[in-house]
Amino acid sequence: MKKVVLIGTGGTIASVGRHSRDLQDYGTLGKILDAPSLAARVPELAEVAEVVTIPYRAVPSTQLGFAEWRELVGIIHEQVAADPAIGGFVVTHGTASLEETAYFLSLTLKCAQPVVITGAQRPSSAISGDGPINILNAVRVAASDEARGMGALVLLNDEIQAAREVTKTSTFRMQTFRTPDFGVLGQADADSVNFYRRPVRKAAPDTEFDIAGLTGLPRxxxxxxxxxxxxxxxxxxxxxxxxxxxxxxxxxxxxxxxxxxxxxxxxxxxxxxxxxxxxxxxxxxxxxxxxxxxxxxxxxxxxxxxxxxxxxxxxxxxxxxxxxxxxxxx
The missing domain is CATH 3.40.50.40 (Rossmann fold)
Incomplete structure (x- = not known):
């Protein structure tokens, strides 16, 4: 099985509410699981990949920006340099700014391994939470050879989307991440991961942007x-x-x-x-x-x-x- 590195940044997918029906106000509790704790709730991961976890952050995604994006790029590059055999990466993320992080990574990463960003619409403590299946499917996509060469990808609700094209379209619905003009790249179904199209716009690792040494972006x-x-x-x-x-x-x-x-x-x-x-x-x-x-x-x-x-x-x-x-x- 391929080695997949799972990096946790916090967000709804890692949040814990007061009870199983706390689907909206869980953020005020301030309890967010780190990556090892989150992965431990999905024992099925061991059936699809060798998953290594990195507890990077445990915050709402409204707190993420260039400083964290730069660190994420650095972590991924360091991991690849230390172990070129890594098959792929999964970043767990809050859905509020997920598409922005995904697009930034898609423009700035310099590694060929697939990077898949996933999140959840319901906290980890919720009844019928979507986090575990999203994590499992994100790892499956990250371990897929077909996922290479498409830049950063976004996986929620069984659907694989291009970072450049996808956007959050609904506050609470499970099918919130959509690609309005072009549709999904593929799906992660129970039996297999299937791709049906590839984006043609340039993306990682073949971009001209290098953030090494940058302390910030122009306003x-x-x-x-x-x-x-x-x-x-x-x-x-x-x-x-x-x-x-x-x-x-x-x-x-x-x-x-x-x-x-x-x-x-x-x-x-x-x-x-x-x-x-x-x-x-x-x-x-x-x-x-x-x-x-x-x-x-x-x-x-x-x-x-x-x-x-x-x-x-x-x-x-x-x-x-x-x-x-x-x-x-x-």
């Missing part, structure tokens, strides 16, 4: 569009030192006139502006107005993922043409 903020939205937030972001701004615009990527004016001022001051949309599905195309303003477009990335890509792009270049190429590549 990139997301400006949300709504009726009557003005430029106050955009002005504040610029004043705070933003190097980039991503819009969560009206579909298919428009903003209010007041926001557009503030963005033009920001762009003239050297801030890179990328237009995304709040719809959760579909591309933003470069209209004549967007092109004349000098703004970039985020393709079909949602705002939170466009923010990550733009921040990483700004560690490499400030050339708009080069950043546009990256949005078309990743």
């Amino acid at each position: 990139v903020d997301v400006a949300y569009t709504h009726c009557d939205a003005d430029g106050v937030a955009i002005d504040a972001y610029v004043a705070a030192g933003a190097k980039g701004i991503v819009t969560a615009g009206f579909a298919p990527g428009f903003v209010t006139p007041a926001m557009a004016k503030a963005l033009e001022v920001a762009h003239a001051a050297g801030v890179v502006v990328a237009m995304s949309c709040r719809a959760g599905s579909g591309r933003v195309f470069r209209t004549t107005r967007i092109r004349e303003a000098g703004f970039l477009v985020a393709d079909n990335l949602n705002p939170q993922k466009a923010r990550i890509l733009l921040a990483l792009a700004l560690t490499r270049t400030s050339d708009p043409a080069e950043i546009a190429r990256m949005f078309a590549t990743y």
